[in-house]
Amino acid sequence: MANLDDFETGLKVRLSEKARIVGSDGTVLRWDGSCAPNPTATVFPRCEEDVAETVKFCRQKGAKCFAQGGGHGCRVRNNEEVDVVICLREMNVVEVDEESGRITLGGGTIVKELIEAATAKKLEVTTGICNSVGVMGSTLCGGIGRYMGKYGLAIDNLLSVNFVDATGKLHRGVNQETDKDLWWAIRGAGTSLGIVTEATMQAHPQSNDGLSWTGKLIFGDPSKLEAVVETINDLEMDENMCVHFLLACIPPTHAPAIMVVPWYYGPEEEAEKVWKSLLDIGPTIKETFMAPADRLNDGNDPFGEMGGRKPGVGLGLDTLDPKAYRHIWDLYVHFLNENPDAVRTGMVAERYPKTKALSLDRDSAAFTHRDSRYEAICVPWYTDEKLDIRANTFAQTIRNIWIQKCCQRNKIQSYIAVSGLNEPLESLFGERERIDKLMALKKKWDPENYWGALMDVE
Known part of the structure; x- marks a missing residue:
């Protein structure tokens, strides 16, 4: 097994001039530290050939490597087996x-x-x-x-x-x-x-010079939860809309609250009409504005913060059941009260119009879940690894409620980008014949399952 010196001497000469190799002290943080690799070396390639040479060197030395772009993926399987992280961030032209x-x-x-x-x-x-x-x-x-x-x-x-x-x-x-x-x-x-x-x-x-209407609606009164859920369910979504529904602790008090982030790709007066049913419920705080395309995601920056432990689980939902969400709310508040270190824990259900996606053949790609009405994720967020068991139990409890109350019977779908570590392949890719096709291609392109540190298709 190669050590850092092997990489600095044997690999460095095979890479381009500006490529870098660092030891474990230079490891790049991941979004979820609960399953992050602890590599011997991290390589920062500057070109495609650097990546190819790094993989070849790792194979020659019997080392497992793992590629990282943004570092937010939730499925770093076999993370303890990863010897080398190939951080692609400097290949960002x-x-x-x-x-x-x-x-x-x-x-x-x-x-x-x-x-x-x-x-x-x-x-x-x-x-x-x-x-x-x-x-x-x-x-x-x-x-x-x-x-x-x-x-x-x-x-x-x-x-x-x-x-x-x-x-x-x-x-x-x-x-x-x-x-x-x-x-x-x-x-x-x-x-x-x-x-x-x-x-x-x-x-x-x-369209519209790139300007769209968005913001946040915070409902501090928990008694409005069912009304918010029912309204979001009843929305008629056109191609210029999407909505994010969250349970989260809102600064500066960090008290648990209901938050909705609506979006409309058009002028403000039209947006106010489109979202009238939600606005009429009476949010405690309404902060909406017209935003250029390159500022739309700014409000999500805190959620994308690297580090901490975030063993999240995600699921595709067919509906948001009001009674189920009252139960979820109660469990959420209880989890926060019992675990003050987990104050940044939250969950989000995202709804997007699917007409365009559904107009394309489902069998045209390995991705199969074009028809999920919502993409939901529950993210326990804390720093103390002693909370791992309680956090995972909480997340799995929420997932089970979603399955029982918000999904069609015998239809469990999970969007890979937010799925948990142990999500069955059927939940990710659908029917057995699709999985068999993937396995056949896996054996052709990766017969030794070298990329098993990622999403396993054995």
Whole structure:
């Protein structure tokens, strides 16, 4: 097994001049520290060839490596086996072709960088809702975000990728024409097949000069919970809308509260009409405004903060049951009272219009959950590892309530980007035949399951 000296002497000479290698003291924080690797070395490549050479070197030395973009992925399986983290953050160049609207971005690009590059050219593209999240990781899991009502999922706008396979070979320009089956698998399960070092996506012209209406509505009175839930359920969502429904502790008092983040891609007067049913409930605090595209995610920055322990579990929901959410609220308040260190614990259910995503063939990609009405996640957030058992029990209890009261019978779906460590493959990819297809491709592209530190498809 190689040590840091082996990497500094044997690998460094094979990398480009500005590539860096650091020891465990230079390890990059992940969003969830409860399952983060503790590597011998972290490599910061500056080009695709650096990634390929690092994988080859790790294979030669019998070391397990793991690629990290933004570092927010929840499924670092077998994290204790990871010897080397390949941090792609310095591969973050974004190039925009204004004529075609195509954007090419490096594997370490985060959402904020992609949005800023697109906005500068008056373009927009489906991305995640947190600035610090890696574009590649969120996209390969499907890619949900505000603009999906207009343009579909991020994978629906993915045109091609470059990726390094388990042998260290770099494949350029992989798309529908070059390898139909591989392209199917990459769009939904790409992290199990290799490291995507570059991608090209289709962007679209801005509407309304890129300005949209958003903000936060805080309902400090818990008795309004059922009314908020029922109203969100009854919304008729058009392509210019989305809504995030949260239970969270709101500064400065950090008392648990109900918060709704509505969004409308259009002028303020139209937005107020569209969201009238929610506004009429009477939020304690209403802070809404017109925001440019490159500032839309700013309110989510605290949620994207790195570090701490966040063993979250996610689920696709068909409805928000009011009685179930009253039970969830009571459990949430009790968990906070019993565990003061977990004051940043929260949960969110995101609802996006799905007409565009559902217009595309479900079997066109490994990602399958186009029809979930909500994407929900419960995130216990604390620092003391002694709370791990209680936090995991709390999260699993919430998940079980969702399954029993907010999902169709025998239909459990989990969005990979926010799923827990032990989520069954059927919840991630659907029917057995889809899983069998993935397994066959896994055996072809990664026969030794080298990328098992990511999402396992054995």
